[in-house]
Amino acid sequence: MDVLPFNNFSLGSGSTIEDFCTINNGVGDVIIGDNTLIGMSNVIIGPITIGNNVIFAQNIVASGLNHEYIDVNTPIHEQKILVSPITVEDDCWIAANSVITAGVTIGRHSVIAAGAVVTKSIPPNSVAAGNPAKVIKQYDANTQQWVRV
Numbered sequence: 636m637d638v639l640p641f642n643n644f645s646l647g648s649g650s651t652i653e654d655f656c657t658i659n660n661g662v663g664d665v666i667i668g669d670n671t672l673i674g675m676s677n678v679i680i681g682p683i684t685i686g687n688n689v690i691f692a693q694n695i696v697a698s699g700l701n702h703e704y705i706d707v708n709t710p711i712h713e714q715k716i717l718v719s720p721i722t723v724e725d726d727c728w729i730a731a732n733s734v735i736t737a738g739v740t741i742g743r744h745s746v747i748a749a750g751a752v753v754t755k756s757i758p759p760n761s762v763a764a765g766n767p768a769k770v771i772k773q774y775d776a777n778t779q780q781w782v783r784v
Contacts, residue, residue, distance in 0.1 A: 637661065642681060647671060662700050662718050668725065682718060686725035686743070697721055697735040724759065744774065 637659040638644045644660045647669035652658065655676040658665055663682025671689040673679065680698040685691070703715040719738035723729065727741055730749035741747065742759030751768040760774035762781065772781045 638665070647687065653677075662716065663720065674731075682720040683723070684720065685723045686727070688726045689723055690728045692729060692731040692733075692749070694732045695729055695735070696733075697723075697729075699737045701737045 637657060639661050642660040643664040643666065644658070646652065646667050649670040650667050650672070652673040653675045656673055657678045659679070660681045662680070665679060665681040666684045667673065668685060668687035668689065670687055671685055673691045674693045676694045677691050678696045678698070680700050682699040683697055699718055699721045701717040701719070702711055703717055704711055705714065717737065721735055721737065722740040724741060724743040726744045727746070729735070729747045732750045733747050734752045735741070736754050739753050740756040741753065742757055742761060744760045745757050746762045747753055747757070747768065748762065748764035750766070751764050752766040753763065753768040755767065757763045757768065757770060761770045762772040763770050770784055772783055775782045
C-alpha cells in the first residue's frame, strides 16, 4: 500500500484487496466502493474511482497517471506528469491481465475481456476485448440478451 495522507483512499464495506497488489494515491484519490474485489497482483494508481460490486481479476494495471514526452532532449522522468481520472462504474468485471489507461470510464454492467487494453471509454452494458479494446457485445434490454456488434 502506497497510500499517502494528502489524497483520499477509501475501501468500501465488504470490499477486499488481495495479496501482492500495489495501491497508490500519490497523484490522485483511490476510491473503491462496497463489495468490490481487487484480485491478486493488481496495480491501481489514482485518480481512480471503482464502483460497487466490481471484480478486478488478477494482474490488472489501472493507472490515472501518464507522462508527457515532448522534448527528446529532456529525460522522461523530468517531463510533465499527466493525470486523468479513471472511473469503473458499478457491477463491472475486469478480467485478468487487462490494462485501463488514464481518462477512461467503463460503464455500468460492463465486462472487459482478459488481456484487453482499454484506451477509450466503454459504454454501459458492454463487453469489450482486444488491444485496443473494442466493444464486441452489448446487452439489449428489450430482448434481454447479449448481442454482437
